[in-house]
Amino acid sequence: MLVEWDPDKARLNSRKHGVSFADAVLALEDAEALTMRDLFSGEEERWVTMGSDALGRVLVVVYTWRGERLRLISARKATARERRRYEEAK
Numbered sequence: 209m210l211v212e213w214d215p216d217k218a219r220l221n222s223r224k225h226g227v228s229f230a231d232a233v234l235a236l237e238d239a240e241a242l243t244m245r246d247l248f249s250g251e252e253e254r255w256v257t258m259g260s261d262a263l264g265r266v267l268v269v270v271y272t273w274r275g276e277r278l279r280l281i282s283a284r285k286a287t288a289r290e291r292r293r294y295e296e297a298k
């Protein structure tokens with residue numbers, strides 16, 4: 209899977225949410241990750257994945273597809289409710 213992101217967006221995301229896009233990639237590779245389409249994304253088709261990173265944090269990662277490349281939009285730690293949903297689905 210080819211993954212790309214805007215470096216400025218990655219820095220802002222890390223400052224705002226405390227999650228690097230490199231960690232977000234690991235969450236996307238989680239074999240037990242949950243993925244759903246973001247129905248509120250407007251014109252651009254976006255996807256949301258909940259998965260665990262190397263630190264064991266459950267992350268919520270938003271992205272879109274640009275041809276063959278996955279483009280990261282944002283990544284944050286899951287809320288308690290989202291973590292429960294992830295754990296129950298395992």
